[in-house]
Structures are given as C-alpha cells and as structure tokens.
Amino acid sequence: MPTGDHHVNDGPPDVLRMANQIAAFFAPYPETDAVAGVLDHIEKFWAPSQRKELLALVTGLAPASESWHPLARRAAEQLLRRIDE
Numbered sequence: 001m002p003t004g005d006h007h008v009n010d011g012p013p014d015v016l017r018m019a020n021q022i023a024a025f026f027a028p029y030p031e032t033d034a035v036a037g038v039l040d041h042i043e044k045f046w047a048p049s050q051r052k053e054l055l056a057l058v059t060g061l062a063p064a065s066e067s068w069h070p071l072a073r074r075a076a077e078q079l080l081r082r083i084d085e
Helices: 014-026 031-045 048-058 069-083
Strands: none
Touching: 014 031, 014 048, 014 069, 031 048, 031 069, 048 069
C-alpha cells in the first residue's frame, strides 16, 4: 500500500536528472548552442516549480546527489542570472 511519501528516493532529484538528459541530447552541438538549447527547453517546457527546484540545486540551497552535466549547470546558471536581472 502506498505511503503517500513520493519523495522517498535514493536517486538524484528528478529535475537534475532531466536537466542532465537534456544536456546530453544537446552535447553534440557547439557549446553556446547547446547551452541555449538546454535553457530554451527548460524555460518553455518546465513548470515554474521545476525551474525553482533546479535553481535551488544550482545555488546550493538544496543538495544535489548527482553530478551536473556541464551544459546543464551552465544553463541553470544562465537561468539564475535572468531571474536576478
């Protein structure tokens, strides 16, 4: 019987896993285009709550149990800068 606790998970946060998957897709592209592609996907298709969770990870407010794909980290950092502007 389900306990209702949907956060019991030994794996990485879903948003980090998804960001890394998107980054892996764009990895063959030139770096600038790849980062822009990851950022564009996150801005267009992710819910605000998912973006907020990703920003908490990139700022260190929430622990990341998986390492970042470099393109995913750069895209998240750019997203953070856009919000700060």
